[in-house]
Amino acid sequence: MSDLTDGDLYSIVARGATFAAGEHGLPLAGRTVGVYFRTTSTRTRTAFTTAALRLGAGVVQYAPGDLGSDTEESSADTGRVLAGMLDVLVARTAGDPAELRAWTGGGRMSVVNAMSAEEHPTQALTDLTTLLRQFGRIERLRLLYVGEGNNTATALVLAVTRFAGVELELRTPPGYGLPARVLATAVRQAQVYGATIVERHHMDRLPGDFDAIYTTRWRTTGTGGPDPHRRRVFAPFRVGQELWRASPHAVFLHDLPARRGEEVTAEVLDGPASIAFQQAENKLYSAMAVLDWCRSAQDGVLS
Structure with a gap:
């Protein structure tokens, strides 16, 4: 980016x-x-x-x-x-x-x-295109990212923090957050462009009124090997319908491929809030x- x-x-x-x-x-x-x-x-x-x-x-x-x-x-x-x-x-x-x-x-x-x-920069460009088509703007959107601080997340934070008024909340599992240098760069960018970014490693006290909720696979496509502890660590970060109680109008994003029942429930991925497959077409x-x-x-x- x-x-x-x-x-x-x-x-x-x-x-x-x-x-x-x-x-x-x-x-x-x-x-x-x-x-x-x-x-x-x-x-x-x-x-x-x-x-x-x-x-x-x-x-x-x-x-x-x-x-x-x-x-x-x-x-x-x-x-x-x-x-x-x-x-x-x-x-x-x-x-x-x-x-x-x-x-x-x-x-x-x-x-x-x-x-x-x-980094997965072309995915971030797709994500921004999807948000622009959905909302008519990127500025001042409130976004929640849940899951691994992987190359998709890296590109996303380095892109959206260059839009004024964007509020980005990341909830990543302990030990699977954004690289420190990426977070530091994103924070500096946010200060310059009038955006905000926060990363926490738990799902407690989650704010609401998000415009979009985003997750990715628990193991980044094409990278890494199996981790026997990953499912246990990631389980609290599964995206389910309960996240929509405080954000009833939020759309759901996923870079795909998805594993229903792991990082996201089928109810969410196939539900009315999901624009994940429109997001894929926007690629x-x-x-x-x-x-x-x-x-x-x-x-x-x-x-």
């Missing part, structure tokens, strides 16, 4: 909402987008592939292990080669984002972080906005 200026961030989110309204031509005609995922992906991979096609680009799909950097070629050398043939590479490594930067070929090719170990429109932003940056339209 730190690679985006305020203008970039606001523009991409607004553009995503515009694409959702069906307004687009073929701005990527004659360009080629590579799609490379080392780990599983249903929504993000499909969204970017479909987005590229809808905007007129050609698409090259890479399977895990296809690129030279997965053998003995350096990431920088792989990037130099790809940058001579592709305009954009959408990549999910679930590893060190430094590898993604090495693939830019010295800035000749746009590389989109479709999830690394530290397409947000991906279109990201790719169009890459094109604009390459053409020198952006400052």
Whole structure:
């Protein structure tokens, strides 16, 4: 998220909402987008592939292990080669984002972080697009995030704290909170932009009147291994219907995939408050906005 200026961030989110309204031509005609995922992906991979096609680009799909950097070629050398043939590479490594930067070929090719170990920035852009479409604004919304302080949560807090008046409450299990440096950055941003952020490690004395309640899987997709104690530690943080007693008008968000009965009850995920599947569809429109932003940056339209 730190690679985006305020203008970039606001523009991409607004553009995503515009694409959702069906307004687009073929701005990527004659360009080629590579799609490379080392780990599983249903929504993000499909969204970017479909987005590229809808905007007129050609698409090259890479399977895990296809690129030279997965053998003995350096990431920088792989990037130099790809940058001579592709305009954009959408990549999910679930590893060190430094590898993604090495693939830019010295800035000749746009590389989109479709999830690394530290951050899931395109998910945050999707979340903001979803909130904008739902409420007509992001400013002054009251948001509750329940669950692991994972890469989705990291990107979310680094994004929403750049909108004035947003109030973000995080409830994360002990030992599974946001990285300290991420929370510190988000707090500083909130002070600058007039937002507020609070993280607590229990579900007691939870305030109400939230506009949206958000959770994610108890184990981050594509990362980590099984923890035999995780279910016990996370159980009090399951999102159930009781959270709507104090926030009767809140919508429910989930980055999916979901496990009914673990991080969220089926009653909530499949209930009238849930917009989780509309949120998933918004990945397409947000991906279109990201790719169009890459094109604009390459053409020198952006400052």
